[in-house]
Amino acid sequence: MNLQILLNLPVILPSLAAICLGVAALGLFIEEQKLKKERVSKKDFETISIHEQIAQNVLENLADGIIMIDGVNELPFVNASAKKILRIKANKPKLADIVNSLPPTFDLKKMVEQTLTENKALEEQEIKLEEKTLKVNLAPIILRHSGDERSEESRISLVCLVIKDVTFDNSLSIVKDDFVNMMIHELRAPITAVKGASKILVTNKKLSREEREKMLTLIHDQSKRILDQISSLLDLAKIQASKFTIQKTPSDIKKLIEQVVEVFSVQAKNKKIELLAKIDKSVPKEVMLDPIRIGQVLNNLISNSVKFTQEKGKITVSAQLIQSGTKKLTVSVADTGIGIPKEQQGELFSKFYQIDSGKNAGEIKNHVAGTGLGLFISKQIIDAHGGIITLDSEPGKGTTITFSIPI
Amino acid sequence: MAKILLVDDDQALATVFQTALKNAGFQTVVAYDGKSGLAKAKSEKPDIILLDQVLPDIEGSEVLKTLKSDPDTKKIVVSMLSNFGQDQLIKGAINAGAADYILKYQVEPQDVVSKAKSLLKEK
Numbered sequence: 362m363n364l365q366i367l368l369n370l371p372v373i374l375p376s377l378a379a380i381c382l383g384v385a386a387l388g389l390f391i392e393e394q395k396l397k398k399e400r401v402s403k404k405d406f407e408t409i410s411i412h413e414q415i416a417q418n419v420l421e422n423l424a425d426g427i428i429m430i431d432g433v434n435e436l437p438f439v440n441a442s443a444k445k446i447l448r449i450k451a452n453k454p455k456l457a458d459i460v461n462s463l464p465p466t467f468d469l470k471k472m473v474e475q476t477l478t479e480n481k482a483l484e485e486q487e488i489k490l491e492e493k494t495l496k497v498n499l500a501p502i503i504l505r506h507s508g509d510e511r512s513e514e515s516r517i518s519l520v521c522l523v524i525k526d527v528t529f530d531n532s533l534s535i536v537k538d539d540f541v542n543m544m545i546h547e548l549r550a551p552i553t554a555v556k557g558a559s560k561i562l563v564t565n566k567k568l569s570r571e572e573r574e575k576m577l578t579l580i581h582d583q584s585k586r587i588l589d590q591i592s593s594l595l596d597l598a599k600i601q602a603s604k605f606t607i608q609k610t611p612s613d614i615k616k617l618i619e620q621v622v623e624v625f626s627v628q629a630k631n632k633k634i635e636l637l638a639k640i641d642k643s644v645p646k647e648v649m650l651d652p653i654r655i656g657q658v659l660n661n662l663i664s665n666s667v668k669f670t671q672e673k674g675k676i677t678v679s680a681q682l683i684q685s686g687t688k689k690l691t692v693s694v695a696d697t698g699i700g701i702p703k704e705q706q707g708e709l710f711s712k713f714y715q716i717d718s719g720k721n722a723g724e725i726k727n728h729v730a731g732t733g734l735g736l737f738i739s740k741q742i743i744d745a746h747g748g749i750i751t752l753d754s755e756p757g758k759g760t761t762i763t764f765s766i767p768i
Numbered sequence: 769m770a771k772i773l774l775v776d777d778d779q780a781l782a783t784v785f786q787t788a789l790k791n792a793g794f795q796t797v798v799a800y801d802g803k804s805g806l807a808k809a810k811s812e813k814p815d816i817i818l819l820d821q822v823l824p825d826i827e828g829s830e831v832l833k834t835l836k837s838d839p840d841t842k843k844i845v846v847s848m849l850s851n852f853g854q855d856q857l858i859k860g861a862i863n864a865g866a867a868d869y870i871l872k873y874q875v876e877p878q879d880v881v882s883k884a885k886s887l888l889k890e891k
Contacts, residue, residue: 561784
């Protein structure tokens, strides 16, 4: 038996190869339907089905769900992905099983009819199935016997449903949107400050000497903040390209900590936060590390602590040498800030992570400046030193971030 | 002399607006998070609050709701001050009782002074 398949298949399958294989497998599906009708011997069926079975296997194993409906009363073809996505348990699902697995608002029978009547693919639909988001395409498939192409009786009409689970893709796009929003905030805020401060200097002739100096210092500090943000983006690009490196040199860690603490002293004072550095006597004068990168880590950690600690709070930066086995330099930044909920602690060092105070899905998230890339990059820096970075936090009590590096 | 409470976690921007407002004759108070913003709204009794949306502890829109539901603070004129200008946020703030919604990156310090003056007149 030789079937020639004429297709009217719009571009809905994930790839051309899948389409070709799918079509071959579809031939097998139709073949099965015809065999039942024409009572062809089992032997004949086996001879034609060997290579087509391979194709059917491919179709069966596609990541996208494929359902082929041959008229509303027949047993449809349902691949494994479709069963998984729609949570269909039946081994040979009936049309009713498929209808029941879809949301009540999705009238499958009506759409199948519409597809066949109009003889064209329907517009892609996005449907919500519990926590999943699915994209559903329906397209007609017309098949005819060879040598009898014009005969209406030899024509078989089918509807092919392609179901794609886009839940992950959608969440990824939310992450990307969040990142863009965060960068907008991170760059817009200091640029707005520089623009505002310079405008005040230009237009306000009555400024006191103190105010003038404050505006100039602010322009300098905020310009540095912009550069730091750009550097973070470049670091991120380097990390992604696995080109992130450190350069260890003998460094005065005590001086380094004190310098960073000094940078944040004004901000801390404004918030009436006590900011202290406690360097234990065990810390050697010089430690082998990358001073620029470790300075960056300290900068990130202290900046977060200042941001998340309320007025009259306390931030302690301490360093000590731990001598169990290999010598380790341990530095911790402890604050009495708002803390981080347990369920969010595990994700804190991942890329673009920020504490989300948005309660509902789709709500605009509350982006807290400065925590987006900082902790992720800090972890990469500590990793590159062969060290570890850990977090200990309790909501309402405070957060301590500790890193230790072998020296 | 009218008193303005600035609630903004961005110290640099708060300093810029504070300097402009001071030089225009306003008395200014600054809070760097939602909690102290709410406390200062009660203790300082400002005429106007310029409230940032993005705060480290409580979202600005939540601070606004609290201010508007407290008999001590509900009559204070509040204008939101934000780097984010999504319709959803603006509508939400206006519905919750904000008198204005200032987009930080679109204004010069002098514009904030003018807005504050016009908010005082409307009061």
